[in-house]
Amino acid sequence: GAVVSQHPSRVICKSGTSVKIECRSLDFQATTMFWYRQFPKQSLMLMATSNEGSKATYEQGVEKDKFLINHASLTLSTLTVTSAHPEDSSFYICSGRPPTVYNEQFFGPGTRLTVL
Amino acid sequence: RKEVEQDPGPFNVPEGATVAFNCTYSNSASQSFFWYRQDCRKEPKLLMSVYSSGNEDGRFTAQLNRASQYISLLIRDSKLSDSATYLCVVRQAAGNKLTFGGGTRVLVKP
Numbered sequence: 001g002a003v004v005s006q007h008p009s010r011v012i013c014k015s016g017t018s019v020k021i022e023c024r025s026l027d028f029q030a031t032t033m034f035w036y037r038q039f040p041k042q043s044l045m046l047m048a049t050s051n052e053g054s055k056a057t058y059e060q061g062v063e064k065d066k067f068l069i070n071h072a073s074l075t076l077s078t079l080t081v082t083s084a085h086p087e088d089s090s091f092y093i094c095s096g097r098p099p100t101v102y103n104e105q106f107f108g109p110g111t112r113l114t115v116l
Numbered sequence: 117r118k119e120v121e122q123d124p125g126p127f128n129v130p131e132g133a134t135v136a137f138n139c140t141y142s143n144s145a146s147q148s149f150f151w152y153r154q155d156c157r158k159e160p161k162l163l164m165s166v167y168s169s170g171n172e173d174g175r176f177t178a179q180l181n182r183a184s185q186y187i188s189l190l191i192r193d194s195k196l197s198d199s200a201t202y203l204c205v206v207r208q209a210a211g212n213k214l215t216f217g218g219g220t221r222v223l224v225k226p
Contacts, residue, residue, distance in 0.1 A: 034212075043218040046213060093159055103148055103207075104150075104162055104165075107159040110157075110158070
């Protein structure tokens with residue numbers, strides 16, 4: 001299957017700092033990538049859909065000014081959590097879909113963010 | 117009401133036994149259905165798609181009931197390695213947006 005990587009895998013930061021998470025499709029071009037968040041013992045919640053070369057589409061309740069998404073190339077999308085607070089601590093996962101694969105999304109290994 | 121609902125479990129299953137669980141979805145226009153598996157602190161991985169006629173992949177059998185709006189997963193001859201959280205995932209008719217259920221935790225014990 002297609003491979004998606006994320007970096008960093010784990011980050012601990014102080015409250016008020018910004019954190020950038022990278023999502024890369026390693027062996028396919030992803031015109032669309034998705035960003036999810038998963039709190040402990042809860043399911044994945046879609047935050048936004050990242051479209052290459054255009055603005056991301058955010059889900060209801062997700063602040064676009066706090067969670068900045070950039071999808072500048074067909075293999076890279078970034079999520080920046082600005083002015084992070086402890087309540088932003090979560091597991092952030094991205095996924096991508098190869099253009100030739102209709103039904104499946106391939107997930108990155110996730111980034112565990114802890115804000116102190 | 118949540119769009120996709122699952123019994124959180126855990127289902128404690130003796131090794132070698134059969135376990136089955138369901139997932140209900142609220143949007144009758146949902147188009148595609150999947151079961152994903154998620155191990156602790158890892159990303160979800162596709163276990164199998166669910167087709168209208170039902171489908172089987174080794175020890176795993178998935179069924180779809182559109183009239184009652186639920187899908188099911190059955191695991192036969194459970195292995196210790198089957199211990200995981202099983203996520204029911206639904207794709208809506210428009211776009212590629214996936215909606216995840218809360219997951220059903222399965223613990224297979226010797």
